[in-house]
Amino acid sequence: MMSTRPAVPAPGSPAPGKLSLPELEGLKAARRPIVMVTAFDYPSGRIADGAGVDLVLVGDSAAMTVLGHASTVPATMDEMLMLTAAVTRGCRRPLVIADMPFLSYQVNDEDALRNAGRFLKEAGADAVKLEGGGTGAIARIRALVGAGIPVMGHVGLTPQSATALGGYRAQGRTTETAVRVYDEALAVEAAGAFAIVLECVPSAVARRVAQRLRIPVIGIGAGPDVDGQVLVFHDLLGLYDGTTPRFVKRYAELGAQAMDAVGAYADEVRARAFPAEVHGYAIADDQLEAFETAALEREQARERR
Ligand code: KIV
Secondary structure, eight states: OOOOSOOOOOTTSOOTTOOOHHHHHHHHHTTOOEEEEEOOSHHHHHHHHHTTOSEEEEOTTHHHHTTOOSSSTTOOHHHHHHHHHHHHHHOSSSEEEEEOOTTSSSSOHHHHHHHHHHHHHTTOOSEEEOOOOSHHHHHHHHHHHHTTOOEEEEEESOGGGTTTTTSSOOSOOSHHHHHHHHHHHHHHHHTTOSEEEEESOOHHHHHHHHHHOSSOEEEESSOSSSSEEEEOHHHHTTOOOSOOOTTOOOSOOHHHHHHHHHHHHHHHHHTTOSSOGGGSOOOOHHHHHHHHHHHHHHHHHHHHO
16 A cells, blocks of 8 residues: 655755755856855745755844844854744755854864854754864864864955954955965865855956865855855845945845835825725624624723722
8 A cells, every 4th residue: 555654854864855965066067156145034035945046145244234233243143043043944945054153163163063063953054154264264164074064164255354354355366365265265175165155356366266176166256257156135135225345236126115115104004095994804783783882881881980
């Protein structure tokens, strides 16, 4: 007899339909550009999934776009866990990568392991991302990968250390700094990362890095000749009114549209044009009549007291 029970994925196998890490590597091999976007909650996760993107990053840029801070530095583990859990509930196919917030991995391997593990266990993330290609970051990547946690690297402009880098500015524009970006990217790959973000790096330098690395290189402000692109959800949809870097292309102006829509709602409430009859609920005439009588009796009884 045929079993009527739904097929249960074998323990350890990815959720059905979820992009796997070998499939991601295959996209680079096939030269099919990889699409990554940030998402910060359930609706943005659903939109990213529905739009067919490959990778969803719960970026610590949420500190700015969602929480209104001036930089990514104030993002906390608790905030990032809550946002990541909401995104994973909305995403089926894309790999969901949780960005490790400032000081959640810089101090030592133990902190990094405990915090990265929380993203997988408590928030359902598939992988984590951390910034940097210096000795500390490389040690952390090795420790996490050694524990079976997939890690995405991030070099070039690393916003958590923007002040130390002299501000939010392109990296690798001199021979010396370009070589540093190149060496750091190679070190991130050698440490076991499955992919790397290259942020704000001259296109020609990024091209060379992407040609040299086996793992996918996802660019943001790194030109067209890398393996994929990432943009911040609020930037590409015109939902963030802070400074927008030159590498951002806005594909919609949802912030302005939302402001118009909320303004129209406010106007209609003030004009008593909303709600209309269609937005309300009816009560049968006999029930209403009995209710009116009961209400009247109560009012009369209160007056007598
Ligand atoms: O936090 C973020 O959104 C990021 C992307 C810009 C890569 O790190």
